[in-house]
Amino acid sequence: MKDIRSRLIKLFKQGYCTPQIARIAKKIKEPATTIHYNIKKLEKEEAIKTYKAVFDYKKIEEGYCIYILVNLIQENYAEPEKIAKEIAKDSRVESVDVVTGDYELIIKLRCKNIDEYYEYAKEAIKKYGFAKTISLTSLKQVKTEFVELN
Amino acid sequence: MKDIRSRLIKLFKQGYCTPQIARIAKKIKEPATTIHYNIKKLEKEEAIKTYKAVFDYKKIEEGYCIYILVNLIQENYAEPEKIAKEIAKDSRVESVDVVTGDYELIIKLRCKNIDEYYEYAKEAIKKYGFAKTISLTSLKQVKTEFVELN
DNA sequence: TATAAAAATTGTATAATATTCAATTATTTA
DNA sequence: TAAATAATTGAATATTATACAATTTTTATA
Incomplete structure (x- = not known):
C-alpha cells in the first residue's frame, strides 16, 4: 500500500485542481x-488564487474545529500581522485574520481531536x-468555505 | 459584453472545478x-465535498470580511442548528458554526463594504x-480556506 | 461622431488529459 | 492457506483544454 490518500489530501487543501471549462x-x-x-x-489579474478541494473534515481525521480569539502579549501587540503570518504556516490553520475589537487575531483551526488541539494551544x-x-x-459545522456540509 | 465574469465567480465559489490528475x-x-x-x-466515501476556487476577495468586490458572534433570542435558543442552516443559504456567508461558550453561533461573512454589511446585519x-x-x-486576511493571501 | 486601438467573443484544429478496461499484484477475511 | 476483495498499473480511447486566427464589440481620442 502506498498511502496515496494522505498525499492527495495535502495537495488538495491548497491546489492541484482546475476549472471544468x-x-x-x-x-x-x-x-x-x-x-x-x-x-x-481572472487568473491573470490574480482574482483567483487557486483551485482546491473542500473536505468533509470529519472523514479525514480533522473533525475537531475551533475558533480562537487571541490577545497578544504587549511585545507583540504592535505587529499582529507578523504573528498572523507565522500562525498561517501551520497546515491545521484554515484561516487567520487580524481583527478589530477586543481581540487582535481570530484563528480557525482544524485538529484531529481535543488532544491534538491541546498540544497546539500549549x-x-x-x-x-x-x-x-x-x-x-464548533459543535456543528453547517457551512465551510462557502460549502454547506449537512 | 456578456458579463461572464460574475457568473464564473458564482459557480467557482462552490464547485465547477476538478482535480489535475x-x-x-x-x-x-x-x-x-x-x-x-x-x-x-475519496469522492465515493464523500470525504471530498467539492472542488472550487479560492479568490482574492478584495479583487471580486468582497473585501469587507466580518466574523459575527451570535446570541440567539430565547425562542431560537433551543435550535441553533436550524437557524444556522437558514443563515448558510446566503451566498455572502462563507461559514457558520454552532459553537460552545458564551455564543451560540459564529458566522464568517464577506461583503462588498460596510454599507452592505449594515444591511445584512439589520x-x-x-x-x-x-x-x-x-x-x-477583519483588518487583514492573512489566510483563508487554507490558502495564504499575502 | 468618426476612426483607430484595444478588448472580448467565437469556431476550428490540435494538444493534453481524464477515463475505461483488463491484467496484475497486494491485502484482508474466514 | 485459500478465496475474496481491494489496490495498482499500462494500453487504448474518450473527453477536455488550449492555441490560433478571424470576427465582433467596446473604448479612447481627435
Whole structure:
C-alpha cells in the first residue's frame, strides 16, 4: 500500500485542481473558448488564487474545529500581522485574520481531536506570544468555505 | 459584453472545478491511473465535498470580511442548528458554526463594504432572531480556506 | 461622431488529459 | 492457506483544454 490518500489530501487543501471549462460552457450556454478566455483573465489579474478541494473534515481525521480569539502579549501587540503570518504556516490553520475589537487575531483551526488541539494551544501560547485566548469549539459545522456540509 | 465574469465567480465559489490528475501524478511520481483510482475513492466515501476556487476577495468586490458572534433570542435558543442552516443559504456567508461558550453561533461573512454589511446585519437580527451580536471586522486576511493571501 | 486601438467573443484544429478496461499484484477475511 | 476483495498499473480511447486566427464589440481620442 502506498498511502496515496494522505498525499492527495495535502495537495488538495491548497491546489492541484482546475476549472471544468466544458461543464461551465454547457451550464451557462456560452462557447468553451469564451469561458476559457474569461477564466484566464481572472487568473491573470490574480482574482483567483487557486483551485482546491473542500473536505468533509470529519472523514479525514480533522473533525475537531475551533475558533480562537487571541490577545497578544504587549511585545507583540504592535505587529499582529507578523504573528498572523507565522500562525498561517501551520497546515491545521484554515484561516487567520487580524481583527478589530477586543481581540487582535481570530484563528480557525482544524485538529484531529481535543488532544491534538491541546498540544497546539500549549505550543502556540508560548511560540506566538498569546496573552489570553478564548476558544469557541464548533459543535456543528453547517457551512465551510462557502460549502454547506449537512 | 456578456458579463461572464460574475457568473464564473458564482459557480467557482462552490464547485465547477476538478482535480489535475496528470499534474499530481508527476508531482508524487505515481501512475495517473493510481491517482485517479484514489481520488474516485475519496469522492465515493464523500470525504471530498467539492472542488472550487479560492479568490482574492478584495479583487471580486468582497473585501469587507466580518466574523459575527451570535446570541440567539430565547425562542431560537433551543435550535441553533436550524437557524444556522437558514443563515448558510446566503451566498455572502462563507461559514457558520454552532459553537460552545458564551455564543451560540459564529458566522464568517464577506461583503462588498460596510454599507452592505449594515444591511445584512439589520436584516439578520430580525430574520434569524439575534438577541445580541459581537462583530470582529477583519483588518487583514492573512489566510483563508487554507490558502495564504499575502 | 468618426476612426483607430484595444478588448472580448467565437469556431476550428490540435494538444493534453481524464477515463475505461483488463491484467496484475497486494491485502484482508474466514 | 485459500478465496475474496481491494489496490495498482499500462494500453487504448474518450473527453477536455488550449492555441490560433478571424470576427465582433467596446473604448479612447481627435
